[in-house]
Amino acid sequence: MNQPRLATKNDMPRVLELIKELAVFEKEPDAVEVTVSDLQNDGFGDKPKFTCFVLEIDGVVEGIALVYSRYSTWKGEAIHLEDLIVSHKHRGKGLGSLLLDEVVKYAYQKKVRRVCWEVLDWNTSAIDFYESKGANVMRDWDVVQLDEKGINNYVKNITS
C-alpha cells in the first residue's frame, strides 16, 4: 500500500468529497458550508490554517487526515486531528492506521506533548480503534459549540 503524503491544492475537490461523506455518516449532511476554494485558500496560503495528509489507492485519494495546532495551557502547543476519514469502500484495510501513524509522527517531530481529537460516543468502532492505539477517550469531557446563529444572537443581545 502507498504511504500517506502531504496534500496539494489539487487534492481539495476529492478531500471535500470525503468530508461530505463523513458528514452523512455523522447524520449532518447539510452542515458542510466549506467549499473547495475555501480549502485551497485556507490550507495553502501564506499562513496555512491546517495541514492535510492524504492516502491514495490506484491513484485516487481514499483517506485523509487533517490537522492543525492548538494550545493547551497545561502542555503548550498540541496537534489537533480534526478529521480522519477513509472512504466507505476502503474501510477495514488499514488506511486509518497509516494515516494516524503519520499524524502521530508529525506531532512527535514537532515535539508537542499532546495529540487531541473528538469522537462521537456511539461510534464504538472508532473508540475501540483509538484506545487500541493508546489514546484516552475522556467520556467526562463534552464538546460545546456556539454556532453562527448563536454568535449573531449573542452579539445582538449584549449590544442592544
Place this chain on the structure above:
Amino acid sequence: MNQPRLATKNDMPRVLELIKELAVFEKEPDAVEVTVSDLQNDGFGDKPKFTCFVLEIDGVVEGIALVYSRYSTWKGEAIHLEDLIVSHKHRGKGLGSLLLDEVVKYAYQKKVRRVCWEVLDWNTSAIDFYESKGANVMRDWDVVQLDEKGINNYVKNITS
C-alpha cells in the same frame, strides 16, 4: 466593573496562577507543565499561538479567557475558548459573562461561524451558564487525547 482587556506579557505570572487554580478544581493539580516563560514566548512572539483577555479587579487580574483559532472542515476558521477562568474568590459576580462576551465579540469581528470549547460533564454550573448563553453542549461528543507518553510509545511501536 472594569471591562476585559488584551493581556500583556507582564500578566502571564498571574495568568499561570489562575490556570493552576483551575487545574486543582479539575482534579489535575500536577498536570500543568507550561511555565510563565512558555506563555510569554508562545503568546507574544512573531506568530502568537493564542490570544488572552484579562479582567482586573482592584488592579489584580481575577479572570482570564484564552482563545486561539481552529479549523472546522464544515465551517472554516473557528475560535476555540481554551480557558475561561475566574478566581475562586470572585465567582458569581459576572466576570465570566464579561469575558465570554469579549470572546464572542472577538469571534464575531473575525467573522467566524463557530466558537467552541470543552466542559466537564459534572460541572453543571458551567453547563447551565453556557446553555443560558445559547451554546450547544454536545453530550454525545467526547474529547480524545494521546499524551506525551502515548506519543512516544506510539512512535516506538511503529518504527521498531
